[in-house]
Amino acid sequence: MLLIADHISYVYSPGTAYEKKALDDVSLTINKGEFIGIIGHTGSGKSTLIQHFNGLEKATSGTxxxxxxxVYDKDFNMKSLRSRVGLVFQYPEHQLFETTVLEDVKFGPKNLGLSKVEVDLRAFEAIKQVGLSEKCYDDSPFELSGGQKRRVAIAGVLAMKPEILILDEPTAGLDPRGRDxxxxQIAKLHEEGLTVILVSHSMEDVAKYADRIIAMNSGKVAFDGTPKEVFRHYKELERMGLSAPQITYVMQAMKELELDVDTDVSTVEEA
Ligand code: ADP
Structure with missing residues (x-):
C-alpha cells in the first residue's frame, strides 16, 4: 500500500453560516500501481478528497x-508529500506562466534543490512522457493548442517524479481527439508503473481505463471496487445523481468487451 486515508472528515468554514462537511469519515487505501477512477456528482467531495492526498487540505479529523x-506527524516532511503525490488541477494550463515550454516544465524541479543537469534531464523526460517533441522546448506555451498546453502542465507535475499522479477532470473542455x-497518454504512464488516480464525471472514461472505481456521494465513499462491481449498483449510482444513459452505455460497452457484466443492461433504462 502507498496511501491510506484513515477515517478522514473535512469541514469547510467551521463555525460560520457557510459550514459544510465535505468529507464524512472516508477510509480507503491506495495501492502501488493501481489506476483508480473517482466518480461522483458535483459537490460529492472528489476535489476535497484528492487535495487531502497531497496535503493541500488538512483533515478536520482522521489522518x-x-x-x-x-503525514500530520510533526516530523513528517509535508513538502515532500507535495512532490511525491502530483496533483494536476482542472484546467491546469491556466497555471502556465513561463515564456517557454521547457522553462515551465522546469519550474517545479528547480525548487527541489536539484542540480541544473538533473532539472534539465527531468524536464526532457517529462516532456517526452506526455508525447510532446523536443521541437516544442522553446515554444511559448501560450501559442500551443488546448490539448498541448494541458500536456505541458502535466509534464510540469511529472518532472517532480511523483509516485502517485492525480488528475482532476483532465479531459474537461477538450475535443474528442484531444480527450482520447x-x-x-495517462494509460501509458500507468503501464510504465505510475500509480494513477483519475477524477472524472465521465463514467465512460473511468470504466475504460481504471481497474478500480471509487464512487463518492455526499462526502462518503458509496462504492469502491472493480468497474464491474461498482456498475452493478447502477440503480444506486443513478439515485446518487450519476447519469443513467451513461451507466447504460458503460455497461453495454463492458459487455461488448466481454468484461463479464452479469446484469441485464436493458433494465437500466427502466430503473
Ligand atoms: P466535487 O469535487 O465532487 O465537485 P468538492 O470537493 O468540490 O466536490 O465539494 C464538496 C462540498 O464542499 C460541496 O458541497 C462544495 O460546495 C463544498 N465546498 C467545496 N469547496 C469549498 C470551499 N472552498 N468553501 C466552502 N465549501 C466548499
Whole structure:
C-alpha cells in the first residue's frame, strides 16, 4: 500500500453560516500501481478528497498515512508529500506562466534543490512522457493548442517524479481527439508503473481505463471496487445523481468487451 486515508472528515468554514462537511469519515487505501477512477456528482467531495492526498487540505479529523508515515506527524516532511503525490488541477494550463515550454516544465524541479543537469534531464523526460517533441522546448506555451498546453502542465507535475499522479477532470473542455490522446497518454504512464488516480464525471472514461472505481456521494465513499462491481449498483449510482444513459452505455460497452457484466443492461433504462 502507498496511501491510506484513515477515517478522514473535512469541514469547510467551521463555525460560520457557510459550514459544510465535505468529507464524512472516508477510509480507503491506495495501492502501488493501481489506476483508480473517482466518480461522483458535483459537490460529492472528489476535489476535497484528492487535495487531502497531497496535503493541500488538512483533515478536520482522521489522518492520512503515506508509505506508513502519518503525514500530520510533526516530523513528517509535508513538502515532500507535495512532490511525491502530483496533483494536476482542472484546467491546469491556466497555471502556465513561463515564456517557454521547457522553462515551465522546469519550474517545479528547480525548487527541489536539484542540480541544473538533473532539472534539465527531468524536464526532457517529462516532456517526452506526455508525447510532446523536443521541437516544442522553446515554444511559448501560450501559442500551443488546448490539448498541448494541458500536456505541458502535466509534464510540469511529472518532472517532480511523483509516485502517485492525480488528475482532476483532465479531459474537461477538450475535443474528442484531444480527450482520447490525453487519456491514452495517462494509460501509458500507468503501464510504465505510475500509480494513477483519475477524477472524472465521465463514467465512460473511468470504466475504460481504471481497474478500480471509487464512487463518492455526499462526502462518503458509496462504492469502491472493480468497474464491474461498482456498475452493478447502477440503480444506486443513478439515485446518487450519476447519469443513467451513461451507466447504460458503460455497461453495454463492458459487455461488448466481454468484461463479464452479469446484469441485464436493458433494465437500466427502466430503473
Ligand atoms: P466535487 O469535487 O465532487 O465537485 P468538492 O470537493 O468540490 O466536490 O465539494 C464538496 C462540498 O464542499 C460541496 O458541497 C462544495 O460546495 C463544498 N465546498 C467545496 N469547496 C469549498 C470551499 N472552498 N468553501 C466552502 N465549501 C466548499
Amino acid at each position: 492520512i498515512y503515506f508509505d506508513g508515515q502519518d 490522446e490525453i487519456l491514452d
